Amino acid sequence: MSTPETTVVRNGRIQSVDRASGILRALATGTPTLGVTEIADRIGLAKPTVYGLLRTLEHNGLVRQDPDSGKYSLGPAVLQLGNAYLAGSELRTRSMLRAAALARQVNEAVWVGVLTESDVMVVHHEFRPDDVVQILEVGATIPWHACALGHAIAAHIDDVTLRMLMSAPLRPLTGRTHTTKAALTRVLSKARVNGFAVENQESNVGEGGIAAPILDRHGVAAGSVGVVGPTERVLTAAATSVLSRAVVDTARAISRDMSGRRMAMSPDER
Amino acid sequence: MSTPETTVVRNGRIQSVDRASGILRALATGTPTLGVTEIADRIGLAKPTVYGLLRTLEHNGLVRQDPDSGKYSLGPAVLQLGNAYLAGSELRTRSMLRAAALARQVNEAVWVGVLTESDVMVVHHEFRPDDVVQILEVGATIPWHACALGHAIAAHIDDVTLRMLMSAPLRPLTGRTHTTKAALTRVLSKARVNGFAVENQESNVGEGGIAAPILDRHGVAAGSVGVVGPTERVLTAAATSVLSRAVVDTARAISRDMSGRRMAMSPDER
DNA sequence: TAATCCCGTTTGGTATTGTCGAACAAAAGC
DNA sequence: GCTTTTGTTCGACAATACCAAACGGGATTA
Numbered sequence: 001m002s003t004p005e006t007t008v009v010r011n012g013r014i015q016s017v018d019r020a021s022g023i024l025r026a027l028a029t030g031t032p033t034l035g036v037t038e039i040a041d042r043i044g045l046a047k048p049t050v051y052g053l054l055r056t057l058e059h060n061g062l063v064r065q066d067p068d069s070g071k072y073s074l075g076p077a078v079l080q081l082g083n084a085y086l087a088g089s090e091l092r093t094r095s096m097l098r099a100a101a102l103a104r105q106v107n108e109a110v111w112v113g114v115l116t117e118s119d120v121m122v123v124h125h126e127f128r129p130d131d132v133v134q135i136l137e138v139g140a141t142i143p144w145h146a147c148a149l150g151h152a153i154a155a156h157i158d159d160v161t162l163r164m165l166m167s168a169p170l171r172p173l174t175g176r177t178h179t180t181k182a183a184l185t186r187v188l189s190k191a192r193v194n195g196f197a198v199e200n201q202e203s204n205v206g207e208g209g210i211a212a213p214i215l216d217r218h219g220v221a222a223g224s225v226g227v228v229g230p231t232e233r234v235l236t237a238a239a240t241s242v243l244s245r246a247v248v249d250t251a252r253a254i255s256r257d258m259s260g261r262r263m264a265m266s267p268d269e270r
Numbered sequence: 271m272s273t274p275e276t277t278v279v280r281n282g283r284i285q286s287v288d289r290a291s292g293i294l295r296a297l298a299t300g301t302p303t304l305g306v307t308e309i310a311d312r313i314g315l316a317k318p319t320v321y322g323l324l325r326t327l328e329h330n331g332l333v334r335q336d337p338d339s340g341k342y343s344l345g346p347a348v349l350q351l352g353n354a355y356l357a358g359s360e361l362r363t364r365s366m367l368r369a370a371a372l373a374r375q376v377n378e379a380v381w382v383g384v385l386t387e388s389d390v391m392v393v394h395h396e397f398r399p400d401d402v403v404q405i406l407e408v409g410a411t412i413p414w415h416a417c418a419l420g421h422a423i424a425a426h427i428d429d430v431t432l433r434m435l436m437s438a439p440l441r442p443l444t445g446r447t448h449t450t451k452a453a454l455t456r457v458l459s460k461a462r463v464n465g466f467a468v469e470n471q472e473s474n475v476g477e478g479g480i481a482a483p484i485l486d487r488h489g490v491a492a493g494s495v496g497v498v499g500p501t502e503r504v505l506t507a508a509a510t511s512v513l514s515r516a517v518v519d520t521a522r523a524i525s526r527d528m529s530g531r532r533m534a535m536s537p538d539e540r
Numbered sequence: 541t542a543a544t545c546c547c548g549t550t551t552g553g554t555a556t557t558g559t560c561g562a563a564c565a566a567a568a569g570c
Numbered sequence: 571g572c573t574t575t576t577g578t579t580c581g582a583c584a585a586t587a588c589c590a591a592a593c594g595g596g597a598t599t600a
Contacts, residue, residue, distance in 0.1 A: 032357065
C-alpha cells in the first residue's frame with residue numbers, strides 16, 4: 001500500500017489517443033499553426049510527450065510540419081477524412097436530391113445540418129439558384145441555440161442530450177440571440193407544435209432561417225433541413241407560410257426515405 | 271530463452287495513435303461503416319484493443335456508432351477538422367484570388383492541389399463561370415501520375431519524394447494513363463522544360479488539364495494550379511497555347527506571393 | 541562578436557498504461 | 571429451438587508511453 005490513492009480512472013479510453021485528438025482540436029481552433037511548446041502549454045503536457053504524438057500524427061498525414069519554421073499545422077489527411085465522412089453520410093446522401101428540389105422550388109439556399117457537441121454542422125449546402133457568388137458553407141458550425149437548424153433538432157432529441165445542450169454556454173451572437181433556458185424552452189415547444197423552427201437574426205444580423213427536423217424511425221432527430229436567407233425575403237408572413245410548408249414537406253420526405261420505405265405510413269409507432 | 275522475436279521497433283511513434291489513425295483510414299476507404307470485428311480483422315488487432323480505440327475516437331467525435339446496428343463510421347468532427355485545414359491552408363488562402371481571376375480570364379474550372387502520399391488532393395476548386403451545375407471537387411484525390419496537377423508537382427519535388435512517387439503502384443485509370451517510370455520520367459522532364467504539364471485523358475476519358483507548379487522559396491513545389499475541362503476545349507493547339515501561358519503566370523504570381531514575407535497577421539511574431 | 545534566450549529534438553529509466561485471451565449477453569441466422 | 575456472430579466486459583501481465591533533464595542550433599540581444 002505504498003501507492004498513494006491517485007484516483008485510478010477506469011473509463012476504458014486510451015489516454016494517448018485522447019491526447020492526440022486534443023492536439024488536432026487545438027490545431028483546428030484559432031491559430032492554424034502552433035509550435036510544440038505552445039501545444040504543450042495549451043494542453044498541459046510535457047513537451048516530449050506532445051512531440052511524440054505530433055510525430056505520429058505527422059506520419060499519418062493528419063498533421064504537417066512546416067520545414068522552415070518547425071511549427072505544426074493540420075495535414076491533408078484530415079481533409080480526406082472529412083470528404084470520406086461526407087461521402088459516407090447517409091443523411092447527406094439521402095438529403096441531396098430533395099434539398100436540390102427544395103432550393104429550386106423556393107429559390108433559396110438550403111442547408112442540411114447535424115448535431116455535433118453543441119453546434120450544428122452543415123453537411124450539405126444547396127446554393128440558391130439565382131445567386132452567382134456564394135460561399136460554400138459545408139463543414140461550418142453554428143451554435144445550436146442560434147439557428148433554426150439547431151432548434152429543429154433540439155426540439156426532437158432525447159432528454160439527456162437536450163439537458164446537455166441546455167447546460168452548454170448560450171453565448172449571444174447578435175442582440176436577438178436567445179440566451180436563457182426559459183426562452184429556448186419556449187422556442188423549442190413552439191417548434192414542436194408547428195413542426196418547424198424559425199430563426200430571426202439570432203446568428204447573423206439581417207439573416208433568418210426556417211428549418212424542420214429529419215427524424216429517424218424512433219422519432220428522434222438525426223439532423224435537420226432548412227432554408228436560409230435575408231430576413232426581408234424569407235421572414236415576411238407570406239414567405240414564411242410558403243417556405244415552412246415546403247421545408248416541412250422536404251424534411252418529412254427525407255425522414256421517410258431514411259427510415260427505409262418499409263412501412264408505408266404510421267406516424268408514431270413504438 | 272525469454273527473448274521474444276518481436277523485433278522491438280524504436281521509431282519514437284506512439285503505437286496506439288498509429289493504430290487509431292489506421293482505424294480512421296479504414297473507415298475512410300471503401301465501406302463507410304464497419305463493425306468492431308471487421309476493423310479488428312482488417313488491421314490485424316485483437317477485438318478489445320480496437321474497441322478501446324473506437325470508444326476513445328467516439329468520445330472525441332471522430333467516430334460515431336450507429337445506435338441501431340452498433341457499427342461504426344466516421345464522425346462529424348473529422349469534417350470540422352477538414353474545414354479547419356482548408357481555412358488554415360496558406361497555399362489555399364493565397365491561391366483563391368488568383369484562381370478566381372484565372373477562371374474568369376480563361377472561362378474554365380481551376381483547381382489547386384497539394385501532394386498527399388501518392389495522390390494530389392484538390393484544396394480549392396474555382397468553378398467555370400459559364401457552367402451552372404458543377405460538382406465541388408474539394409477534398410477529392412487523384413493519383414499523381416494521372417493528372418497535370420500531379421505532374422507539375424512531381425517535376426519540381428525533392429529526389430527522395432520523387433523516388434517514393436515513382437515506386438508507388440502506377441495504376442492505369444484510362445487507356446492513356448502513363449504507367450511506366452520511363453514514360454513518366456519523359457513527361458516530367460518535358461514539364462520541367464516547358465514550365466507546365468499537360469494531361470490528355472489520363473484520368474478521365476474526354477477530359478484534360480494544364481497545370482503549373484507553385485514553388486516555395488527554395489524552388490520546390492508546394493502545390494500546383496491548373497485548368498481542367500473537356501479535351502476539345504482545353505487541348506486544341508490554340509487553346510493550349512493561351513491556357514498554358516495564363517496558368518504559368520498564375521502559378522508564378524502565387525509562388526511570388528507565398529515566398530514574400532509571411533502572412534500579414536498578428537504582430538507577436540518573434 | 542560573444543552571450544543569451546528559446547526553440548524543437550533526443551535520451552533513458554520508471555511505472556503507468558494499453559494490450560489481448562477468455563468470457564459475457566444479446567441479436568441474427570438457420 | 572439451437573447455433574453462430576455480434577459488441578462488450580474483465581483482469582493480469584509487460585510492453586508501452588510518459589516526462590525530467592539535457593542537447594544543439596537559430597535568432598535576438600549586448
